[in-house]
Structures are given as structure tokens and as C-alpha cells.
Amino acid sequence: xxxKKMVEEITSMDVDFAQWYTDxxxxxxxxxxxxxxxxxxxxxxxxxxxxxxxxxLDERFKKAGVENVYLPMFIPxxxxxxxxxxxxxxxxxxxxxxxxxMQPLQERLCVxxxxxxxxxxxxxxxxxxxxxxxxxxxxxxSVVRWEKETRPFLxxxxxxxxxxHTAHATAQEAEERTIQMLNxxxxxxxxxxxxxxxxxxxxxxxxxxxxxxxxxxxxxxHDGKALQSGTSHNFGDGxxxxxxxxxxxxxxGQKYVHQTSxxxxxxxxxxxxxVHGDNEGLVLPPRVAPVQVCIIPIQQKKEGVLDKAYALRxxxxxxxxxxxxxxxxxxxxxxxxxxxxxxxxRLEVGPKDIEAGKCVLCRRDTREKVEVxxxxxxxxxxELLDTIQREMLxxxxxxxxxxxxxxxxxxxxxxxxxxxxxxxxxMWCGCQECEDKIKEKLAVTSRCMPFEQxxxxxxxxxxxxxxxxxxxxxxSY
Amino acid sequence: xxxKKMVEEITSMDVDFAQWYTDxxxxxxxxxxxxxxxxxxxxxxxxxxxxxxxxxLDERFKKAGVENVYLPMFIPxxxxxxxxxxxxxxxxxxxxxxxxxMQPLQERLCVxxxxxxxxxxxxxxxxxxxxxxxxxxxxxxSVVRWEKETRPFLxxxxxxxxxxHTAHATAQEAEERTIQMLNxxxxxxxxxxxxxxxxxxxxxxxxxxxxxxxxxxxxxxHDGKALQSGTSHNFGDGxxxxxxxxxxxxxxGQKYVHQTSxxxxxxxxxxxxxVHGDNEGLVLPPRVAPVQVCIIPIQQKKEGVLDKAYALRxxxxxxxxxxxxxxxxxxxxxxxxxxxxxxxxRLEVGPKDIEAGKCVLCRRDTREKVEVxxxxxxxxxxELLDTIQREMLxxxxxxxxxxxxxxxxxxxxxxxxxxxxxxxxxMWCGCQECEDKIKEKLAVTSRCMPFEQxxxxxxxxxxxxxxxxxxxxxxSY
Numbered sequence: 001x002x003x004k005k006m007v008e009e010i011t012s013m014d015v016d017f018a019q020w021y022t023d024x025x026x027x028x029x030x031x032x033x034x035x036x037x038x039x040x041x042x043x044x045x046x047x048x049x050x051x052x053x054x055x056x057l058d059e060r061f062k063k064a065g066v067e068n069v070y071l072p073m074f075i076p077x078x079x080x081x082x083x084x085x086x087x088x089x090x091x092x093x094x095x096x097x098x099x100x101x102m103q104p105l106q107e108r109l110c111v112x113x114x115x116x117x118x119x120x121x122x123x124x125x126x127x128x129x130x131x132x133x134x135x136x137x138x139x140x141x142s143v144v145r146w147e148k149e150t151r152p153f154l155x156x157x158x159x160x161x162x163x164x165h166t167a168h169a170t171a172q173e174a175e176e177r178t179i180q181m182l183n184x185x186x187x188x189x190x191x192x193x194x195x196x197x198x199x200x201x202x203x204x205x206x207x208x209x210x211x212x213x214x215x216x217x218x219x220x221x222h223d224g225k226a227l228q229s230g231t232s233h234n235f236g237d238g239x240x241x242x243x244x245x246x247x248x249x250x251x252x253g254q255k256y257v258h259q260t261s262x263x264x265x266x267x268x269x270x271x272x273x274x275v276h277g278d279n280e281g282l283v284l285p286p287r288v289a290p291v292q293v294c295i296i297p298i299q300q301k302k303e304g305v306l307d308k309a310y311a312l313r314x315x316x317x318x319x320x321x322x323x324x325x326x327x328x329x330x331x332x333x334x335x336x337x338x339x340x341x342x343x344x345x346r347l348e349v350g351p352k353d354i355e356a357g358k359c360v361l362c363r364r365d366t367r368e369k370v371e372v373x374x375x376x377x378x379x380x381x382x383e384l385l386d387t388i389q390r391e392m393l394x395x396x397x398x399x400x401x402x403x404x405x406x407x408x409x410x411x412x413x414x415x416x417x418x419x420x421x422x423x424x425x426x427m428w429c430g431c432q433e434c435e436d437k438i439k440e441k442l443a444v445t446s447r448c449m450p451f452e453q454x455x456x457x458x459x460x461x462x463x464x465x466x467x468x469x470x471x472x473x474x475x476s477y
Numbered sequence: 478x479x480x481k482k483m484v485e486e487i488t489s490m491d492v493d494f495a496q497w498y499t500d501x502x503x504x505x506x507x508x509x510x511x512x513x514x515x516x517x518x519x520x521x522x523x524x525x526x527x528x529x530x531x532x533x534l535d536e537r538f539k540k541a542g543v544e545n546v547y548l549p550m551f552i553p554x555x556x557x558x559x560x561x562x563x564x565x566x567x568x569x570x571x572x573x574x575x576x577x578x579m580q581p582l583q584e585r586l587c588v589x590x591x592x593x594x595x596x597x598x599x600x601x602x603x604x605x606x607x608x609x610x611x612x613x614x615x616x617x618x619s620v621v622r623w624e625k626e627t628r629p630f631l632x633x634x635x636x637x638x639x640x641x642h643t644a645h646a647t648a649q650e651a652e653e654r655t656i657q658m659l660n661x662x663x664x665x666x667x668x669x670x671x672x673x674x675x676x677x678x679x680x681x682x683x684x685x686x687x688x689x690x691x692x693x694x695x696x697x698x699h700d701g702k703a704l705q706s707g708t709s710h711n712f713g714d715g716x717x718x719x720x721x722x723x724x725x726x727x728x729x730g731q732k733y734v735h736q737t738s739x740x741x742x743x744x745x746x747x748x749x750x751x752v753h754g755d756n757e758g759l760v761l762p763p764r765v766a767p768v769q770v771c772i773i774p775i776q777q778k779k780e781g782v783l784d785k786a787y788a789l790r791x792x793x794x795x796x797x798x799x800x801x802x803x804x805x806x807x808x809x810x811x812x813x814x815x816x817x818x819x820x821x822x823r824l825e826v827g828p829k830d831i832e833a834g835k836c837v838l839c840r841r842d843t844r845e846k847v848e849v850x851x852x853x854x855x856x857x858x859x860e861l862l863d864t865i866q867r868e869m870l871x872x873x874x875x876x877x878x879x880x881x882x883x884x885x886x887x888x889x890x891x892x893x894x895x896x897x898x899x900x901x902x903x904m905w906c907g908c909q910e911c912e913d914k915i916k917e918k919l920a921v922t923s924r925c926m927p928f929e930q931x932x933x934x935x936x937x938x939x940x941x942x943x944x945x946x947x948x949x950x951x952x953s954y
Binding site for chain 2: 093099
């Protein structure tokens with residue numbers, strides 16, 4: 001009953017996916033709204049996911065030679081304006097600080113929307129010789145973009161992210177680093193978040209302000225919309241020329257560095273929710289689940305039950321993240337709450353179980369139940385968590401495969417987006433006119449030109465001229 | 478020679494301690510200055526110390542039931558003004574955002590100088606019943622205070638910190654949490670940073686804006702000045718009343734919560750430098766040293782030397798943070814650089830050592846050298862790092878003990894601060910007049926009323942009236 005009641009409070013995803021999302025983030029206590037329009041509080045259950053994600057991604061960064069730093073959150077207006085394309089992309093959406101203490105500032109400062117300009121200003125003085133290269137720096141911080149429409153995790157005025165900024169002696173090395181970091185993001189999404197992604201290059205229309213090339217990983221949400229989940233940019237020497245970042249090469253000539261930047265944000269949490277969640281709430285991949293095993297004592301007032309629950313926690317918490325729900329709520333309510341919050345395994349233990357030397361484990365993702373003898377508990381929990389992680393990825397892959405379509409004519413293309421939702425693969429001539437026309441007509445955008453190209457037709461789906469690239473199209477968040 | 482040259486570039490601490498400090502933070506590549514006045518770049522060598530410190534403190538927090546969250550960086554002006562004392566304390570030194578995107582804001586926002594008001598605004602809606610208490614939340618973030626004079630780590634316009642904010646059902650529980658967190662800070666400084674501290678309560682004059690009581694840990698720097706290294710505040714129900722944070726208690730009555738907050742910042746890195754550093758640069762306690770063992774190959778071009786250096790790294794890096802300096806600099810230069818950056822142990826290995834099956838370990842703190850056979854290396858490194866950690870604390874304790882004085886008359890008090898530098902313990906009547914008079918006359922401030930009170934005299938060192946408290950006085954950063 002309690003179970004039913006709690007679940008009734010969230011909208012079914014089949015009725016209204018956007019409302020389902022909002023209900024889940026609120027009901028699973030991931031975020032709360034604030035008095036500061038467009039900004040959110042990330043509550044303990046949400047922040048714990050971010051911490052787990054951050055630690056595992058940071059480990060992968062460090063193995064790839066990345067060093068962490070921290071740069072100021074303010075950018076003087078004159079600095080933001082140094083690179084023409086970049087300022088055009090960001091100036092319309094930044095927050096401006098005009099007063100410090102009681103005094104008006106001589107030059108106003110924007111709160112960083114991204115830190116290319118600050119890193120350039122820093123590298124200009126920090127890099128002198130080829131011996132100082134490469135610089136492979138990253139920072140974990142928050143950034144601000146004055147968005148009009150906001151949604152928790154997906155688009156908010158302030159969000160948490162990491163931004164890597166590198167400088168290299170050669171164009172080739174910069175391009176290799178750009179791709180290396182994109183691959184790290186893709187592997188991380190797959191192996192840790194159980195989210196399959198398409199890797200590819202953005203069209204010129206969709207690339208980052210100031211970049212020569214932008215690469216992206218695109219994930220498919222349960223409702224068939226695409227989520228840009230991470231990007232990696234190659235800047236060539238454009239910023240270096242605008243900021244004067246030169247180094248003395250081995251031949252003693254002064255050369256400009258080649259730069260990259262790459263980032264992922266708390267938006268990934270939105271991706272986890274929308275790829276894996278269901279009508280009972282969150283489903284979390286074990287590797288980022290703050291609670292992997294939620295122990296719920298049955299008839300907890302009976303002698304020995306709570307003690308056994310704590311003893312089982314003692315055994316499991318050496319290797320897993322475990323919680324005992326010993327609150328005074330009913331077991332049904334606790335079941336619903338553990339489901340809502342995405343605990344991977346529910347462990348039920350009551351007087352009869354204790355007598356029989358066993359307990360019940362119930363998987364969050366499939367709801368399958370198994371009885372497990374106490375002495376096998378530790379190894380069975382480990383196996384089940386591995387299975388859940390693997391099968392969650394398999395289901396997400398199957399969903400993406402079954403929601404990826406191919407169109408070779410404009411008619412097919414239109415029909416697909418009218419009747420289905422997902423990715424549509426179609427050929428493109430490479431000109432922006434066709435890209436604009438498709439966007440206007442179908443309200444879809446080019447997600448990327450995937451690294452794995454296929455020849456699904458010979459001609460552009462829009463103009464019929466010879467095709468240059470296969471593009472993934474989709475509706476986006 | 479190279480060693481000498483590098484060291485000559487930093488001012489001797491006996492000549493000019495402030496300049497020595499500035500030279501070390503720059504030369505050890507901890508920070509760099511930026512185009513943003515009063516803000517710094519924390520470079521990899523500095524940020525790595527912060528990461529190690531953060532991880533270990535966060536572990537201690539989590540054991541004490543603390544949960545991490547993230548709140549917005551902006552505070553609407555009306556929210557900042559809700560608690561009278563608090564706004565008076567902070568309004569003069571905040572940065573104001575007045576425009577978002579192209580539009581002026583309806584209400585200006587300050588960049589958080591601290592987040593009491595945001596947490597109150599959040600708790601007001603988040604706390605309903607005694608079941609929701611206690612709330613023991615913390616966030617790691619940056620804050621902004623528009624300081625006029627700035628110094629790296631010690632005082633800058635933006636700095637990194639953690640701020641804990643808790644809400645409790647009773648006054649007693651709030652007071653207990655305030656003290657518990659102060660004790661965690663003190664133990665952490667002692668056990669991890671090898672910095673002994675005095676724990677005590679601030680006088681009313683020195684307490685935090687809006688607090689009922691502020692507790693502090695005070696450390697003594699090498700030059701005899703005091704550094705306030707962490708604070709913990711009990712707010713009573715003052716903020717709760719200003720913001721309307723009430724809960725239904727077990728008796729169903731509506732009651733106000735009792736609140737605390739507590740924080741430490743990157744200032745602790747300044748403390749590490751000034752407690753442990755010497756004329757050759759940084760000396761880092763092993764528990765927060767990014768490089769615990771710096772391997773320097775001697776005659777590295779000879780066959781087998783670099784291979785051996787990498788092999789030793791392979792053995793050591795399972796348990797320690799190890800670096801091989803295989804750059805093309807001279808060994809002398811590498812020695813000086815490793816010293817400057819505070820690597821705890823230097824490991825020298827050359828062709829003769831390899832032949833003899835041994836290498837040389839040199840302690841950064843004492844410069845003692847020992848020869849160690851390869852097969853004993855791993856265990857000897859572990860022992861030496863433990864010894865360094867322990868002896869660094871012992872030396873800091875001895876320094877504090879020998880620089881803590883007692884004054885029972887004003888004459889003694891004045892002479893001590895004229896001739897010595899350190900803490901002076903003296904009795905106080907408890908009135909602010911005497912505190913003001915002492916501050917004006919001697920340019921020293923009351924650091925704290927220590928928990929461990931002694932009766933060093935019967936009367937106030939200033940007015941001669943009966944004494945109420947023993948106070949630690951000192952010159953401060």
C-alpha cells in the first residue's frame with residue numbers, strides 16, 4: 001500500500017516524460033529549488049552520486065597525465081573579449097560583477113562561463129620553452145551561464161563540472177589529446193555509468209565558440225531524445241595567437257602552442273536518470289550508487305533482528321556501500337523509498353530468515369528476488385552488483401540500437417521523426433543550408449558526424465547532391 | 478653550485494619572513510598571480526596538497542556523520558540582510574552581481590562570502606519534524622571576500638574552503654556538535670599536518686558575525702605570529718528565528734532549530750608552509766606531500782641507471798607517492814628543486830650504488846642520509862616517512878612551547894611583545910575596554926580563551942581588577 005502510494009506521487013514516464021523526470025529528481029531527494037532563480041541545491045543523495053562519479057573520472061584523468069589546478073572564478077571583461085568567436089558565443093549569457101565591497105569596479109568582471117581565456121592568460125606567462133610542454137591541466141569547479149529556461153542537472157544557471165585545458169608543441173599532439181580525452185569520456189560513460197554513447201565530430205554550425213573542431217559523445221535517453229554528454233575541443237593555435245602564447249622550440253624558433261579543452265558536468269547525472277530510471281524512480285548503476293545494498297529489517301522490534309541487520313552491514317561494508325534503514329517507518333514504505341532512491345539491492349531480513357540462516361536479496365533493476373544463505377552473502381552481493389552493472393549497460397545498448405533508424409530520402413526522414421523517437425542516420429552534403437533547413441523543418445539538430453561512418457545512401461537526404469558525411473540527427477535536451 | 482644558486486633566489490626567513498614566504502610559494506610553484514587582482518592560480522604542486530588535505534579531512538567528516546551538498550554561489554541581497562549582525566559583518570566585503578546576460582537584475586546578488594543565509598533559506602523548507610534532525614551538511618566550494626590586502630593562501634579575494642552547516646533539535650546538541658568539529662580540526666592538524674594547535678573560545682569582540690559563541694584553533698608560525706586555522710560557531714536559535722526555521726517536536730510543539738557552522742580553508746596550506754618551511758624551501762608532512770619520494774638518478778645516461786630508477790619507482794609506488802626526475806637537468810639542480818618543493822625523501826641511485834645493491838635516502842627535514850639495501854627499501858621508506866611525520870610534529874610542539882610566555886603585569890606583557898614573538902598567556906577581567914586597550918597599545922589581539930585554563934595571576938593584566946579568564950594573546954596573520 002505504502003509502496004503504491006509513494007509511486008503514485010510520481011508521474012508515469014509514459015504519460016509525461018518531462019514531468020516524470022522532475023518528479024524523480026525531487027522525490028529521490030537529489031535536488032531542491034532555491035530562492036536564487038535557476039540555481040539548485042544538490043542534496044546529499046545527489047551530491048553523493050557526483051562524488052563517486054568525480055572520483056572515478058579523476059582517477060582516469062590522473063592515469064592519462066592530467067594535473068589538477070584552480071583558477072579564479074572571475075574574468076575581466078577585456079580578457080573575455082580577446083578571442084572574437086569566443087566572446088560572441090558567451091557574452092550574451094554571463095553574469096557580471098560590477099561592485100566589490102562598497103566600491104564600483106574599474107573594470108567589470110564576469111563569473112566564468114568557461115575558463116579558456118583565464119587559462120590562456122595564465123599559460124602566456126607560464127610557458128616559455130618546449131620543456132614546459134605539454135601542459136595538461138584540469139579544474140573541478142562551478143560555472144555560470146545565465147540561461148532563461150532551466151531544468152535540474154540538464155540546464156541551470158550554475159552547474160558543477162570539470163574543464164581540462166591543455167597546451168602542446170604541435171598540432172598533431174593537440175589533436176591526439178582531444179581524441180584521447182573524448183575516448184576517456186566514452187569509456188567512462190560505458191564502464192561506470194552503463195551509458196553507451198556515439199562518438200563523433202560536431203558540424204561547424206554546432207561546434208564550440210572559438211574551436212577548430214569539437215568532438216562529442218551523444219547518449220540516447222529513454223524517451224528517444226539525445227543528450228550531449230561530454231565535449232572535447234581542438235583550438236588549433238587560434239587562442240594562442242589572440243593571447244600571445246609562444247614558446248622557444250628545440251630549434252630556438254618562437255612558436256605558438258596548440259590548445260584543447262574538454263569537459264563533462266553534473267548533466268551526466270541527468271543522463272543516468274533518463275537512461276536507467278523507471279516508474280518507481282531512480283535506477284543507479286552500482287559503480288555510482290551511493291547505496292548499493294539497503295538492508296531493511298522485517299519485524300525489527302523482535303529480539304535479534306536489528307542486531308542481525310547491523311551484523312550483516314558489518315560484513316558487507318568492507319567492500320560495499322551499505323545502509324540499514326532502522327527508522328520507524330513500515331517495511332512497505334522503506335521498500336518504496338529504497339526503490340525511489342535507486343538502491344541497487346534490497347536486503348530483507350526478519351525473524352524467520354534468521355532462524356533459517358538466510359536473507360532475501362531483491363534487485364532494483366529487474367526486481368528479481370533470491371534467497372541467500374548468510375555465509376554466501378558477501379560473494380553473492382558482489383556477483384549480483386556486477387551482473388546489474390553489466391545488464392544495465394546491455395539494456396541501454398539494446399534501447400539505443402532499437403531506437404536508431406536510417407533515412408535515405410527526405411520523406412523517410414520526416415516520417416521517422418513524426419512516428420518514432422531516437423537517432424536517425426542520414427547522409428549530408430556538408431553545406432550549412434541543408435543543416436538549417438532540416439533543423440527548421442523537423443525541429444531536430446545534427447548530433448554528430450560519427451567516427452564510424454556508414455554509407456546509408458549516396459546523396460544528401462535534403463538537397464540530393466552527392467553526400468560527404470553520414471550524420472546522426474535527433475531531438476536534443 | 479646549482480643548489481646554491483636556486484636557494485639564493487629565495488630570501489632567508491631570518492632576514493624577512495614575509496618575503497621568504499612569498500618567495501617560497503612562488504619558487505615551489507604552489508601559486509601564480511593573475512590578471513584578476515587579489516585572486517591567485519593554484520598550480521599543480523599547490524592543488525595536490527589541497528587534494529590530499531581535503532580527502533583526509535573529508536574522510537574524518539564522513540565518519541562523524543557529515544553529508545556533502547552543494548548550494549548556489551549567489552545570495553540575493555534580501556536574503557543576506559535577514560540576520561542583522563551577519564549582514565553588518567559581511568556586506569562591506571562582498572562582490573555584487575548586477576547584470577545577468579544583457580539584462581540588469583531585478584535584485585542584485587552577492588557572490589557568497591559564506592553560506593549561513595543560503596543554508597537557512599534551504600533548511601526552512603527542508604526541515605519539518607524532529608525526524609528530519611539533525612541535519613549535518615557540508616560543502617566544499619570557493620567563497621569571495623573583497624579584501625584590500627591579499628597574500629597567497631592567507632588572504633585572497635577568492636579562496637577554497639569547506640563550510641559545514643548543521644541544524645539540531647536542542648541547544649545542547651548544537652553545542653556538542655560545535656565542539657566535536659573543533660576537535661576534528663585540531664586532531665587533523667596534529668595528526669595529518671603535524672601542526673599543534675591551541676583550542677579555545679573567541680572573545681565576544683572576535684567572534685563570528687551572528688554567532689553566540691565562536692571556537693577556534695590557533696597555530697603558531699615559525700616567526701612567532703599566530704594563525705587562526707579553523708573556526709566552529711554555535712549560532713543558538715538566532716538565525717532560526719530570523720529565517721523561521723521551525724520543526725514539530727515529539728510533543729507536537731513548534732520549536733526553532735539550533736544551528737552551527739564550521740570551516741577550514743586553503744589558509745591551512747599557508748600554515749603548513751610557515752610552520753615547517755626552512756631556508757631551502759617547503760618542508761611537507763608526509764601525509765600531505767604530493768611527492769613522498771623523489772628518485773634522482775645519478776649519471777643517468779649510463780646503461781641501467783634509468784631502468785633501475787623506474788624499477789625502484791615500480792616497487793615504491795604501490796604504497797607511496799613517488800616521482801622519478803629523469804629530466805635533462807644536472808643532479809645538483811634536481812636536488813635543489815626537490816628540496817624547494819618539499820619532497821620528503823630524496824632517493825639517489827647511480828652506477829656504483831647499483832653495483833653495491835643499495836641506494837641513498839636523504840631526509841628533507843633533517844638532511845640526514847642513510848644507505849639502504851634495495852631489498853630493504855620499501856620497509857625503510859615507510860619507517861622513515863613515519864619518523865619524519867612524528868618528528869615534524871615534535872619540533873613544531875617544541876617551537877610552540879618555547880615561544881609561549883606568561884605575563885602577570887602590564888610591564889611584563891609589553892616587554893615580552895617588544896623582545897619576543899609568540900603567544901603570551903595573561904589574565905583578563907572579561908571587559909572589552911581592556912581588550913581594546915591592549916590591542917591598541919601592543920598591536921596584538923586576543924587569540925582565544927583556551928579550554929585548558931591556568932591561573933597565571935589573580936588580576937587582569939590590563940586593569941588590575943579580578944581576573945575571569947586566561948587569554949592567549951598574539952600577533953596575527
